[in-house]
Amino acid sequence: MIEVKELHVTFGKGTPLENHALRGINLQIPEGQFVTVIGSNGAGKSTFLNSLAGEVMADTGSIAIDDQDVTRWPTNKRSGLVARVFQDPLAGTCESLSIEENMALALKRGQRRGLSRSMKKEYKELFQERLSRLGLGLEKRLGDRMGLLSGGQRQAVSLLMATLQPMKILLLDEHTAALDPKTAAFVLELTRDIIAEQQLTALMVTHSMRQALDVGDRTLMLHEGNIAFDVQGDEREGLDVPDLLALFSRNKGEELSDDSLLLG
């Protein structure tokens, strides 16, 4: 269970560029729920994910994971609870390290690191087994540098890396946005499968309203640092993109074009 209360984040506090990016977010995500997040460019989606991960610190408010207050914990301390895949395929992996080294690093997420060897035979076998499900032949290229892989291959491997160890929440920040449509569909399918198989609690940002409704159990929209709407269950069943736009204007009293969302 993830519990966010009155979360505020301000960038550049006290400077002329002060930016109140998150303005009192309240959200509870029960275990095993798959939440999709939409919102126009600059709405605060990435900032929200970064604050859950610990990359961005909250000004006020609190974040609790399974009743443990983690508000002041830095990223590395939260890593046993939070796993993530970034939007930029370059951001989630180390390009000058090999595929197996990247995976070995992710295998120790949230665990103590000592002086024992980072690579073991049983690790390699595990990596090969996980990679083979991608059907990309990467299981035969464990020693290749990550930088040799395409963006789609890197995102797929990032997803496998993020799910090597258990977590309380998986954060996906537009992780298919930088890919061509066919590769994006492949990575999305993989995401759905893994989340379903491992019954993960997940928060996925997407720029497609259609996708937000098709995937997951619950959809919320961020707007100017706040939750504009939050739908799940029966209410979400059968909703279409125009319904989302209507929902937004009813809650916010503003008009929003489909375009401004798609740009985000």
Next chain:
Amino acid sequence: MSAIAFFGAIESGLLFGLVAFGVFIAFRVLDFPDLTVDGSFPLGAAVAATLIVSGWNPWVATAMAMVAGCMAGALTAWLNVRLQIMNLLASILTMIALYSINLRIMGKPNVALLGDETVLTPWEELDIAFYLISPILLTLVVLVVYFLLVRFMTSETGLAMRATGVNAKMARANGVHTGRLTIMGVALANGLVGLAGALFAQTQGTADVTMGVGTIVVGLAAVIGGEAIMSTRTIARWLFACLIGAILYRLAIAVALNTDALGLQAQDLNLITAVLVTLAIVMPRMKQLKRSGGAA
């Protein structure tokens, strides 16, 4: 070139191999441009020489020199990580401070090790040509350091350190304490340079407060030169390339100085170094240019 000049070049190549390991850790593993090296090299020499002169066991003195180097590196990284001072500037601050500290440690600009017991002394009783003693001992030290470093860099913590330099945000997301590992890595780098300084003082029989000048450039020349001519595919090969780079660099310098036709003298060393480093930086790019059909 005489045998003495040749083995002299090997000896100093091995010593600078240790410096190259340190420079490699800071510049390549952590992506931390660290000039502390110019201060931690004479620091190692100063600590070792001062302790040896006051009767300490030379190996213990050498170990203390390494510890002092580690502390200098840790200070630089701490200034960067905790006080958020830009890495290059932080290292310059430590380097400048070390000049005063080194003078304080020695109490004078130089300390001579005349007749004092050094790590070389037990070897001098063996039936080995005098110009071979240092190269043999240094080869042993460098090999031990090399294997320990390779083992460390392939350990869980070593891998985390490498990830810190390549992609700190990703490393943090995987639970790596990037600040702590940066401090640890820069400390290790300068510990190795301190070790090199301590051994340099003992093979030369003197420690001098000015002897650090240009250490960083020689270390970089070794790393870049090694990378230009050898494979860097695995961390073991990459470190080995740094060592070979250091040895070849000192040999090249010796050849240049010994070729009378060139008319070069010791004071031309800095110029030669600058030319060699420039060549080493340009060479790999020339390879790329050739590969891409000469198109810039």
